[in-house]
Amino acid sequence: MSPDPGTTVLALRAVAEHVRRTPYAEAIRSAHEAVGYRTLWERSAQVAARLAQLGAAPGTAVGVHLGRSADLVVTLVGLLRSGCVAVPLDVAYPPERLRFMCADADVELVVGHRGPLSRLGGFTTVATDKEVGYATAGPARPVPDPAPAFEAPEVAGDDTAYIVYTSGSTGRPKGVRYSHRNLANLVAWQAGASGCGPGDRTLQFAPASFDVVYQEVLTTLGEGGTVVCCDEDERLDPQLLWDLVERERVNRLFVPFVVIQSLALFADAITPQRHPLREILTSGEQVQCTAAIRAMFTRLPDCRLVNQWGTTETHVATWYELPADVAGWVDLPSIGRPITGTGVRICDPAGRPVPDGEVGELWITGAAVGPGYVGLPERTARSYRTDPLDPAVPAYRSGDLGRVTPDGLIEFLGREDTQVKVRGFRIELGEIESVLATDPSVAQAVVVVAGSAADDRYLRAFLVPKSAPEDTSAWTAGLLADLRDRLPAHMVPVRADVVGSLPRTPSGKVDRLTLATEGAA
Structure with missing residues (x-):
């Protein structure tokens, strides 16, 4: 045939x-x-x-x-x-x-x-x-x-x-x-932007319910590469995942940021010869360039970290490939520039574009914008709009905040609904997590808003240590004390809990809702 x-x-x-x-x-x-x-x-x-x-x-x-x-x-x-x-x-x-x-x-x-x-x-x-x-x-x-x-x-x-x-x-x-048109634009752009090609091998990591599966599969097949399937144990265990990369000679990963964090904790023995990765692409969560992640990419000098941003409604909308020189990485990297056929407007609450440098909601326009929701016409009408500068072009209101920096890149500032107010101050949780993650004894850090009533909400940190501390209370107290020296008082969590691992959603992201609700018990 x-x-x-x-x-x-x-x-x-x-x-x-x-x-x-x-x-x-x-x-x-x-x-x-x-x-x-x-x-x-x-x-x-x-x-x-x-x-x-x-x-x-x-x-x-x-x-x-x-x-x-x-x-x-x-x-x-x-x-x-x-x-x-x-x-x-x-x-x-x-x-x-x-x-x-x-x-x-x-x-x-x-x-x-x-x-x-x-x-x-x-x-x-x-x-x-x-x-x-x-x-x-x-x-x-x-x-x-x-x-x-x-x-x-x-x-x-x-x-x-x-x-x-x-x-x-x-x-x-x-x-x-x-x-189909949305999907074709994404796949054609990804194949053109990637350093992989015929014969290269990409891990099929995403579950079927996560739209990244199409990005993994169709990009790889369209390039003439090989899709390598993993089992659930390999997906959840970073050492088994490294073993799979070595055994199957995997060249590219599309994974959530929490997986990159986990891989970095088990990366002491990796080498370019045994682990031939050339690209690790991540989306869905704020990238934090911790010391462990920098060390991992230093050991893999031919591998590039690519930060992608978008929503389920648009899939990938922007991308940023971090510099080859790890020493030049900033703690919270940019989400870059729009992909082919796609634009991003920074808009005020009325949907009017704001000047470069000002904070606003990120509106995605063009080929990335899908048709809308199933059976939710009112919700579709609220979120799926038209380009503020061209009514003939579709747009999607992401609910994320950002601004254009002087170099023309887009700085991601979190979701409107995660930019919480505590004691009257607006706070971005990722900034607190980034500072916590700089401590060499911290493997992973997540900060959530606990408490249900508006006047009862507070910041709570969940910490995964690299090794079990002798005195858990003293360790967490020391980390919070360090935060007080580096951040304003309103950005310091009221409480910090030590956990063995962070819960994940089916797509592999950190399950913040579980931490904020069940973790509050």
């Missing part, structure tokens, strides 16, 4: 070209199998054909209930080719949340590994292809084998490619739509 070089799926055109030119090059590597580009294309066509046989047409929402595996990569490509809308259903999510997502996105067909599919409830497996099952809502009906040959539909740039769910401020998860 050869690919159709005229495929209408924008984000897959480069992939199809590699299928044609290097059909036997390795596209996917997992602990269980290696998949070449031609086999990837054939298996993804089988997925698309099976979906069509089960009644899924372009625009149909299809759940994806797969863990990190070659099957996940194949299915994501197959869904794009089918024109169906992928709705990732994280295998780690509780069944109640998964059922809400299926109902909200109108999912009546789910692709998943046969074991996890049984957790969904209300779905019946009607067909299987090896380890992958296809489950439909309602009663089972006979499905003949094999599925008919795949016939590629017309897929337009404005069609929705996927829906991912993000936490909502009201407690109701929000389904965020992203179009």
Whole structure:
């Protein structure tokens, strides 16, 4: 089978070209199998054909209930080719949340590994292809084998490619739509900006429910590289992750900042020869250039740290590659400049751009802005706007604060809702965390706002020590005393707690809500 070089799926055109030119090059590597580009294309066509046989047409929402595996990569490509809308259903999510997502996105067909599919409830497996099952809502009906040959539909740039769910401020998860045109712009920019290319190997670290999975998979396949799958133990254990990087010769990582912090704690023995990383890209949290992270990149002189910023609604909007000379890094690096086809406006509360140097809300404009939320027209109307300087260009109000520095870069100043007020002073929590992390005895530091009532809110620090202190109370008291010497009094946490590790969300970020609520007990 050869690919159709005229495929209408924008984000897959480069992939199809590699299928044609290097059909036997390795596209996917997992602990269980290696998949070449031609086999990837054939298996993804089988997925698309099976979906069509089960009644899924372009625009149909299809759940994806797969863990990190070659099957996940194949299915994501197959869904794009089918024109169906992928709705990732994280295998780690509780069944109640998964059922809400299926109902909200109108999912009546789910692709998943046969074991996890049984957790969904209300779905019946009607067909299987090896380890992958296809489950439909309602009663089972006979499905003949094999599925008919795949016939590629017309897929337009404005069609929705996927829906991912993000936490909502009201407690109701929000389904965020992203179009094929949005995705193609992201992937083309990332491939052009990256130092990786044909034959290079990228770790597939993100869960299916996190939009970064598309950035990992499609960028790598579009470059002619190999997607390397990891298991959950390797994802959560920094030493096992280093071992995987060495064993599989991984060249690129897309990981949350907390993972970089963890890797830095186990980086004493790394070398460029054994660990051939060339890029570590991070997004979603404020980067803090601690001594441990600087030391890690000093040991890997050919590896670059890239700070990306954006939202689920826009994916990546800006990027900044830190200098090769680690000595020139600042503690809190910039989020850089917009990616191709995208702009960022710094606006006042009325949506008017402010002069360079003034603080305002970051409005993302252009090709990165997706179509809006699922079933939330009022929320979409509030957040998805038009460019203040060009009404023909879409924009998204990020809720993040920033300003343009004299060198033309964007300085990230936190979210409006994390710039808390304590005793009348506005505070950015990342600044406090950055100062705490400079102490050589601190492995990780997170500061949250505890207390529910407005007049009862206070700052609370959670600290992971590099080694267990002999006297925990004396250690935390010393750190708070040092903060008092370096920060204004209103920025010093009232309390500091020592923890063995920080809780994480399914996407790998620090779970600040858990710390602020359950940690307050």
